[in-house]
Amino acid sequence: MLKHKKLTSKNGITIPKDLREDVGLDAGMAVDIESRNGEIVIKKHTPICKFCKSIQGVKNIMGIEICPECAGKLLKAVEEKYGA
Ligand SMILES: [Zn+2]
Missing domain, CATH: 2.10.260.10 (Pemi-like Protein 1; Chain: D)
Structure with missing residues (x-):
């Protein structure tokens, strides 16, 4: 229209x-x-992963759009940096 x-x-x-x-x-x-x-x-x-530009399963976490794969990598990196 x-x-x-x-x-x-x-x-x-x-x-x-x-x-x-x-x-x-x-x-x-x-x-x-x-x-x-x-x-x-x-x-x-359309939510797009900030890190790999994927649109599959992207969620917004604390203002960052992130896919499940990158979220897993980020979580692992955070655990290594800060200990968990
Ligand atoms: Zn990603």
Whole structure:
């Protein structure tokens, strides 16, 4: 559905309710934004592992998006550094 909107003075934009509902976006949800072939694409945020860039099973731990494999490696490294 094509919508015409103006950017605010701070370059912001409100995504119309019907478009948000179409894709299941609610206030406060993270989004990914990228330019693609001269267009700006906004979509629900896909969690990506900070360390290996995997998207499989990624969870947010203390603000860090991390996959199970890297979480295991990190846990082992922490245990070695701090003793556990
Ligand atoms: Zn990872």
